[in-house]
Amino acid sequence: MSVCYALPPVRGKLTHDAPLAPLVWFKSGGSAEWLFEPADAKDLADFLYALDPSVPVMTLGLGSNLIVRDGGVPGVVVRLGKAFAKVAKVDDVTLDCGAGASGILVSSTARDNGIAGMEFLRSIPGTVGGFVRMNGGAYGGEVKDILVDCDVVLRNGDLVTLPVEQLHYSYRHSELPEGAIVVGARFRGKPGEPEAIQAEMDRISASREASQPLRSKTGGSTFKNPDGGKAWQLVDEAGCRGLQIGGAQVSEKHTNFLINTGDATSADIEELGEEVRRRVKAKSGVDLHWEIQRVGVKK
Numbered sequence: 001m002s003v004c005y006a007l008p009p010v011r012g013k014l015t016h017d018a019p020l021a022p023l024v025w026f027k028s029g030g031s032a033e034w035l036f037e038p039a040d041a042k043d044l045a046d047f048l049y050a051l052d053p054s055v056p057v058m059t060l061g062l063g064s065n066l067i068v069r070d071g072g073v074p075g076v077v078v079r080l081g082k083a084f085a086k087v088a089k090v091d092d093v094t095l096d097c098g099a100g101a102s103g104i105l106v107s108s109t110a111r112d113n114g115i116a117g118m119e120f121l122r123s124i125p126g127t128v129g130g131f132v133r134m135n136g137g138a139y140g141g142e143v144k145d146i147l148v149d150c151d152v153v154l155r156n157g158d159l160v161t162l163p164v165e166q167l168h169y170s171y172r173h174s175e176l177p178e179g180a181i182v183v184g185a186r187f188r189g190k191p192g193e194p195e196a197i198q199a200e201m202d203r204i205s206a207s208r209e210a211s212q213p214l215r216s217k218t219g220g221s222t223f224k225n226p227d228g229g230k231a232w233q234l235v236d237e238a239g240c241r242g243l244q245i246g247g248a249q250v251s252e253k254h255t256n257f258l259i260n261t262g263d264a265t266s267a268d269i270e271e272l273g274e275e276v277r278r279r280v281k282a283k284s285g286v287d288l289h290w291e292i293q294r295v296g297v298k299k
Helices: 041-050 103-112 119-123 128-134 194-211 231-237 266-284
Strands: 013-019 031-037 057-060 066-068 073-079 087-091 094-098 147-153 159-163 181-188 217-221 248-250 257-260 293-295
Touching: 041 147, 041 159, 041 181, 057 181, 066 266, 087 103, 094 103, 103 119, 103 128, 103 194, 119 194, 128 181, 231 266, 248 266, 257 266
Parallel strands: 031 073, 057 073, 066 293
Antiparallel strands: 013 031, 087 094, 094 181, 147 159, 147 181, 217 257, 248 257
C-alpha cells in the first residue's frame, strides 16, 4: 500500500505496514498501512483533528469479531491499549470503563464492588469500545441495559459525551456517528452480593465452555440471529456442520462459529461464510446477515 499523505506527530506509537494477523482471533489477514496506538484520548483527538479527512480510519479492539482481509487495511488502524484499559468505581452501582477494557475486567471489577447486572460481559470476547458500538450482549443481557453514556472522539477530533438515548440501540447495532471512536463509557448495574455475582459468572463461563469452540482460532458468533430464529440451527439444518473451504471450517461444536484449522486465509474464512449463507438461503429461505465485521482489501 502506497503512502501519499503526511501523518501528524503523536505521543503514542505509529507503526507502518503493521501485521494485523497476530492481533485478531482468526490469526489471518494482511497488514495495516499504519497502526496507531495513542497515548491517551487527547493524543487520539489531536491526531484525528490534524489528519487529512480523506485518510480512512478504523478501530481495532481485541480483534475477536473481525475478519481482516488478506490485502490489508489502507489508512490508519487505531488500537486502544493499556492507557484505555482502566476500570474505576464511580458510585455504588456505576463503573467508569476505558474503551480498551475487556469484558472480564469490567465484570470482575463489578463483582469486587458488589455491582450486579454486568455478569454477561464476561462471556463476550472483546472490549468496551466494541460492546458499546455493537450493543454487545449474551445470556440475557445487553449493553443498552447498563450503559449510561459514552465518550467518543469524532473523526474531526472533537471529544464528546453521548447519552445512551442518542445511540438508538437495536439488536447488535448502534447509531454512533460515522467514524466515531469510543474511548470510554459508564456502566450502571444494581447492588448485589459478590458471591452471588461470582456464581452467575461461573455459570455463564461453564455454559460457554461447554457449547463454544473457545480453544480454536475463531471469530465468535458469525451471523446475527434472524427474527424468531437461531442462526446456528439454520446453519445446522442446511447441512453445514463441519463444512470446510481451505483451512476454514464450520465448527462441529457450534455451527455459528467459523474456525481457522491452522492455515486458513481470510479469503477462505469469508468464502466459507458466504457459502453457508447460500446454503441456508436455499434450504430455509432465510437471509443470514454477518455479525462478524469484515474489513480491508481482498487480495
